[in-house]
Amino acid sequence: MVPRQGGAEPPPGEPEFGKASPVALVVILLLGLATAFLIRSMTRHLKKVPASFDPQPSEQEPTDGDAAGPKQP
Helix, strand or coil, X not given: CCCCCCCCCCCCCCCCCCCCCHHHHHHHHHHHHHHHHHHHHHHHXXXXXXXXXXXXXXXXXXXXXXXXXXXXX
């Protein structure tokens, strides 16, 4: 009898042939569902991000001529 080489699939008569764990399918489905929810949440947050982070004219710091505080000597 010749020993089998490693890395080959077991022949169809052996008990491990064609059996995949149903737990693996559940894990893959849960990962897909979690990914979908994360993508949905990310797109909602990205819609709230402003187009530019430059300050608006009303939000800019006061210049030296404004009466916003004591003047530096």
